[in-house]
Amino acid sequence: MADKTILVIDDDIDLVEIIRVTLENQGYRVIDAQNGERGLELARDQAPDLILLDVMMGTIDEGFQVAYQLRSDAGTRDIPILMLTAVGDQTGFAFDPGKDQDFLPVDEFLEKPVSPRRLVDLVRKHLPTSI
Amino acid sequence: MEQMAAISPDSSHFVSAASLRVRLDWFNKLRWGAAGTLLAAVLLIGLLAGIPLPVVPLLTAAGVLAALNAIYVARNRRVPPTDIRAEIRLVKAQMTGDLILLTIILNLTGGVENPLLYVYVIHVIIAALLFKGREIFSIAWLAIGLFTAKVAGEYLGLLPHHHLLGASDLTHELPFILVTLASFWFVLLFSAYMGAVIMRHNRAIKDELVRRQRLLIEADRAKLEFYRYVAHEVKSPVATAQSAVEAALELGGDALPPQVDDLLTRAVGRLEQAASIVRNLADLTRSGLLAPENLRPVNVTALAAKVVDDFRELAARDGQTVELEAPAVPVVITTSESMLGKVVTNLLSNAVRYNREGGRVRLCLADQGDTIRITVADEGIGIEPDDRERIFDEFYRSPAAQAKSGLGTGLGLPIVRRFVTDLGGAVAVDSRPGEGAVFAVTLPRRPGGGAAREAT
Structure with a gap:
C-alpha cells in the first residue's frame, strides 16, 4: 500500500494540501499539478495508481478535456479517475453526472466539499488491488 | 415586452392588428344590433303604431347595414389580422359608411326634428377608443359635415323631408335649425376633445405601468445576477474550509483535546449552513434559465x-x-x-x-x-x-x-x-x-x- 501514488490535479492549492495530508496519513504518496497540462505530464511520467481531477480549473470543462486525453493515451488509459465536482456549478446544470456517467471517461464523481472519510473510501474502492 | 416596443401607427392606440381585431369583432356585433333595432323600430312604430314612416326606404337602409356588416364579418374571418395599417384603413372606411347610413336614416325619420341625431356621439366615442387626437376630430368633423349638409339640403329644398310624428315643419325654422346645429357641433367637438384627453391620459398611465414593469424585471435580473456571482465566488472557499476542518477533526481523532474537538465540530456545522445558503442561492439563480x-x-x-x-x-x-x-x-x-x-x-x-x-x-x-x-x-x-x-x-x-x-x-x-x-x-x-x-x-x-x- 505504501507504494501507491495518487496524482491530484486541482488549482485550489488549499484543497490539494487537505487531500495530501489526508491521503499521506493513510500511507499514500501524493503528487500534484495545478493545471491540466502539468497534470497530463505527471500522469505520463510518474504513472500514478489513481488520479483525482477537478472538473473546473481554468475553463469550465478543463477537467473533462484532461480526462479525455488521459483515456486516449495508451500509457494512462487504465488509471482510475475520480472527478471532483462542485454542486450548483453552471456545469452541474448542463449535465447530470448521475445520468451521463456512462458517456464520461471517469470512474466516479466526488462532490465538494470533499469529506476526508469519503475520499479515503473512494480511493480504496478504485485503487487497483491486483499488485 | 418586445411587442410593446413595436412601432404603433401614430393614428391608433393599438400596437398589434390582433388586438385591434378584437375590438372590430365587437363593433360588428354592435352593428348587427343597430340593424336589428332599426328593423324592429320600423316595424313597431311604422306598422303597429301607425305612424307614417317611409317603411321601404328604412327597411332598405337596415338591409344595407346588415349586408355591409355581413361583408365585414366575412372579410375578418378570411383575412388574418396581420397588417395593422390595413386594419386601420378598414375601420375608417367602415366608420365613414356607418356615418353616411346614419345620416340617410335620420333624413328618413325627421332629420333635425329627430332627437336620435345624438347617435353620432356614439361614433365619436368609438373613434376615441380606437384613434388618437386628430383622427377622432376627423370622425367628429365628418359627422358634423354630413349632418349640417343634410339640414342645409332640407332647408334649401335640395333634399326631400320626411316628417316625424306629424310634427310641425321645423325644417325651415332657421332659429331652431341654428340652435340645434350649434348644440350638435358643440356636443360632438366636446366629446371628441374629452375622448382624446381621457385616452391620452389612459395611455400615459399604461406606458408608465409598462415602463415600471420593465424596470422591475431588470432589477430582478440584476439581483439574480448578483446572487449568481456571490454563490459562485463563495462556494469554493466554503467547500475547501469545510474539507479542511473535517480533515483536521479526522486527523486529530481521539487525540484532540475535547474543547478543540468541540470548536471544530461547531465550525463544521456553521460551514455546512453557509454551504447550504450557497447551494440554495445557486439553485435560485437557475430561475429564468429553463430551456x-x-x-x-x-x-x-x-x-x-x-x-x-x-x-x-x-x-x-x-x-x-x-x-x-x-x-x-x-x-x-x-x-x-x-x-x-x-x-x-x-x-x-x-x-x-x-x-x-x-x-x-x-x-x-x-x-x-x-x-x-x-x-x-x-x-x-x-x-x-x-x-x-x-x-x-x-x-x-x-x-x-x-x-x-x-x-x-x-x-x-x-x-x-x-x-x-x-x-x-x-x-x-x-x-x-x-x-x-x-x-x-x-x-x-x-x-x-x-x-x-x-x-x-
Missing part, C-alpha cells in the same frame, strides 16, 4: 414517492409520519424533472421542519385534466396571515419559523415560487397559525410556449 430542451415527460407520482421516502427517516426521528396520496394511474406531465424535484423536496423539507412532534405530513397528488395539483400539508406552527406573502421573499423567515428551527436559509420557498412560475404554474398557501400549513402547487401538463423561457 425547452430540458422539458421531458416526468412521472410525478414516482418522483413524489421518492422524495417522500427520502424524508421518512428524518420525520421518524421526531415521531412524524409522511404519507403520499396519489391516483392509482401514475400522473405524468411534461416538465423539468430537476426543478420539480427541488420544488417537492423544499416543500416536504419545510413541512417536516416546522411540523409538531408526532405530527403528520401529507403529500397529495391530483390530476385535474389540463393541470395537476400537488399539495403538501403539515400540522405544525403554521403561518400568520401577514407572513403568507413575505415567506416567498428571499431570506425572510417568520419569527415563529426562526424560533422553531435555527436551520433554514430563507431561500426554500422563493426557489419554489420561482421554479413553479418558470414551469408555468402557481403556488398558493393556506394556514391556521398553530395548526399547520397547506402549500398547493398547480402545474400545467406542459409549460405553455414561450412562457417557460422568460418570466416576463
Whole structure:
C-alpha cells in the first residue's frame, strides 16, 4: 500500500494540501499539478495508481478535456479517475453526472466539499488491488 | 415586452392588428344590433303604431347595414389580422359608411326634428377608443359635415323631408335649425376633445405601468445576477474550509483535546449552513434559465414517492409520519424533472421542519385534466396571515419559523415560487397559525410556449 501514488490535479492549492495530508496519513504518496497540462505530464511520467481531477480549473470543462486525453493515451488509459465536482456549478446544470456517467471517461464523481472519510473510501474502492 | 416596443401607427392606440381585431369583432356585433333595432323600430312604430314612416326606404337602409356588416364579418374571418395599417384603413372606411347610413336614416325619420341625431356621439366615442387626437376630430368633423349638409339640403329644398310624428315643419325654422346645429357641433367637438384627453391620459398611465414593469424585471435580473456571482465566488472557499476542518477533526481523532474537538465540530456545522445558503442561492439563480430542451415527460407520482421516502427517516426521528396520496394511474406531465424535484423536496423539507412532534405530513397528488395539483400539508406552527406573502421573499423567515428551527436559509420557498412560475404554474398557501400549513402547487401538463423561457 505504501507504494501507491495518487496524482491530484486541482488549482485550489488549499484543497490539494487537505487531500495530501489526508491521503499521506493513510500511507499514500501524493503528487500534484495545478493545471491540466502539468497534470497530463505527471500522469505520463510518474504513472500514478489513481488520479483525482477537478472538473473546473481554468475553463469550465478543463477537467473533462484532461480526462479525455488521459483515456486516449495508451500509457494512462487504465488509471482510475475520480472527478471532483462542485454542486450548483453552471456545469452541474448542463449535465447530470448521475445520468451521463456512462458517456464520461471517469470512474466516479466526488462532490465538494470533499469529506476526508469519503475520499479515503473512494480511493480504496478504485485503487487497483491486483499488485 | 418586445411587442410593446413595436412601432404603433401614430393614428391608433393599438400596437398589434390582433388586438385591434378584437375590438372590430365587437363593433360588428354592435352593428348587427343597430340593424336589428332599426328593423324592429320600423316595424313597431311604422306598422303597429301607425305612424307614417317611409317603411321601404328604412327597411332598405337596415338591409344595407346588415349586408355591409355581413361583408365585414366575412372579410375578418378570411383575412388574418396581420397588417395593422390595413386594419386601420378598414375601420375608417367602415366608420365613414356607418356615418353616411346614419345620416340617410335620420333624413328618413325627421332629420333635425329627430332627437336620435345624438347617435353620432356614439361614433365619436368609438373613434376615441380606437384613434388618437386628430383622427377622432376627423370622425367628429365628418359627422358634423354630413349632418349640417343634410339640414342645409332640407332647408334649401335640395333634399326631400320626411316628417316625424306629424310634427310641425321645423325644417325651415332657421332659429331652431341654428340652435340645434350649434348644440350638435358643440356636443360632438366636446366629446371628441374629452375622448382624446381621457385616452391620452389612459395611455400615459399604461406606458408608465409598462415602463415600471420593465424596470422591475431588470432589477430582478440584476439581483439574480448578483446572487449568481456571490454563490459562485463563495462556494469554493466554503467547500475547501469545510474539507479542511473535517480533515483536521479526522486527523486529530481521539487525540484532540475535547474543547478543540468541540470548536471544530461547531465550525463544521456553521460551514455546512453557509454551504447550504450557497447551494440554495445557486439553485435560485437557475430561475429564468429553463430551456425547452430540458422539458421531458416526468412521472410525478414516482418522483413524489421518492422524495417522500427520502424524508421518512428524518420525520421518524421526531415521531412524524409522511404519507403520499396519489391516483392509482401514475400522473405524468411534461416538465423539468430537476426543478420539480427541488420544488417537492423544499416543500416536504419545510413541512417536516416546522411540523409538531408526532405530527403528520401529507403529500397529495391530483390530476385535474389540463393541470395537476400537488399539495403538501403539515400540522405544525403554521403561518400568520401577514407572513403568507413575505415567506416567498428571499431570506425572510417568520419569527415563529426562526424560533422553531435555527436551520433554514430563507431561500426554500422563493426557489419554489420561482421554479413553479418558470414551469408555468402557481403556488398558493393556506394556514391556521398553530395548526399547520397547506402549500398547493398547480402545474400545467406542459409549460405553455414561450412562457417557460422568460418570466416576463
